[in-house]
Amino acid sequence: MVGFLAQIVDGALGMAYGVVSSTMLLAFGVSPAAASASVHAAEMFTTAASATSHVRHKNVNWRLFWRLAPAGVLGGVLGAYVLTAIDGAVLRPWVTTYLAMLGVYILYRAMRVRPAYKEPRKRVVMPLGVAGGFVDAAGGGGWGPIVTSSLIGGGAAPRYVIGTVNCVEFFVTTAVSAAFIIALLTGHWQEAEGIAGHAWSVGGLVVGGVLAAPLAGFVVRAIPAQRLMLLVGTLVLCLAGYQTWQLLST
Numbered sequence: 078m079v080g081f082l083a084q085i086v087d088g089a090l091g092m093a094y095g096v097v098s099s100t101m102l103l104a105f106g107v108s109p110a111a112a113s114a115s116v117h118a119a120e121m122f123t124t125a126a127s128a129t130s131h132v133r134h135k136n137v138n139w140r141l142f143w144r145l146a147p148a149g150v151l152g153g154v155l156g157a158y159v160l161t162a163i164d165g166a167v168l169r170p171w172v173t174t175y176l177a178m179l180g181v182y183i184l185y186r187a188m189r190v191r192p193a194y195k196e197p198r199k200r201v202v203m204p205l206g207v208a209g210g211f212v213d214a215a216g217g218g219g220w221g222p223i224v225t226s227s228l229i230g231g232g233a234a235p236r237y238v239i240g241t242v243n244c245v246e247f248f249v250t251t252a253v254s255a256a257f258i259i260a261l262l263t264g265h266w267q268e269a270e271g272i273a274g275h276a277w278s279v280g281g282l283v284v285g286g287v288l289a290a291p292l293a294g295f296v297v298r299a300i301p302a303q304r305l306m307l308l309v310g311t312l313v314l315c316l317a318g319y320q321t322w323q324l325l326s327t
Contacts, residue, residue, distance in 0.1 A: 079097065079101050079281070079282065079285065080281055080283065080284065080285025080286040081285035081286065082097070082285075083098050083285075084123050084285065085296075087123075087127070088127045088131075088243065088289065088290055088292060088296065092220075092221025092222045092225050092226065092312065093222070093312060094116075094120065094221070095117075095120065095220065095221070096219065096221075096316055098116045099112045099116050114254070114257045115278060115279045117214070117254045117257065119279050120250040121247070121250050121251055123286030123290055126287050126290030126291060127243045127246075127247075127290040128246070128247045129290075129291075130291050130295070131239075131240035131244055132244065134240070134295060134298045136236055136237060136298060137240045137241050138237040138238075138240070140196070141197060141228075144197075144199055144202045144203060145205075145206045145224070145241065145245045146248050146249075147206075148203040148204070148207045148210070149207070149220070149224070149245050149246075150249055150252040151206075151207055152206060152207035152209060152210025152211035152212075152213075152249075153213060153214045153220075153250075153252045153253040153256070154210075154256045155210075155214075156211035156212065156213060156215035156253070157215075157256035157257055158256060159214075174317075177317035177321070180311075180314035180316075180317055181310075181314070184307065184310035184311070188307075196233070201231065205224055206224065206245075209224035209249075210249050210252075210253075213249060213253070214253045220242070220246055220249055221243075225238055225239060228242070236298065
């Protein structure tokens with residue numbers, strides 16, 4: 078059920094699968110590194126299905142895709158390496174603050190009279206992809222909240238941002254999963270014991286996510302752009318608020 082609901086939200090708004098799934102696994106007592114590895118293993122299947130849906134419904138900006146994908150893969154591999162060596166929770170307060178400010182800005186733009194959408198600039202896209210991939214791997218989620226919300230906040234068309242970011246996420250997730258496997262095989266990841274015990278959790282996330290993924294492309298195509306921006310901004314603020322509550326309660 079968690080996988081299904083998380084994928085519905087992620088496919089429609091371009092974010093939240095990793096955050097929702099990781100949060101649930103952490104609540105069940107899974108370590109941060111094992112939770113991130115488990116979620117990314119599941120996302121290899123769910124993002125493939127979601128990307129196929131977005132391509133079929135023509136929601137992908139291929140020029141943006143080819144700029145974003147290499148940067149996201151690089152950031153994801155670096156984030157996985159860092160998470161298996163140090164505590165990735167150090168980044169959480171900074172990411173939470175960033176998301177809160179971005180959520181307010183997106184809502185502000187959604188309620189204004191909108192100018193014409195503009196193509197994201199290359200010098201912004203590449204650093205953003207590296208940052209999004211890094212935070213996604215190190216925090217067990219964050220690719221969508223960082224990249225989707227930043228691009229939409231910068232004036233890009235919501236439909237094509239969400240479709241493109243979802244497609245790139247498959248490659249980022251695959252790279253992160255490969256990095257976790259390499260870290261495990263080379264002995265770099267010292268806290269990987271017991272991760273095989275979470276196979277049923279991964280399986281549940283995969284089944285639920287794959288069932289929901291085909292709906293993603295249709296939902297994005299059907300919802301008006303302004304309403305999408307309002308939904309994205311509200312979700313970003315909710316995520317930032319929840320993460321702030323978690324930080325204050327620990």
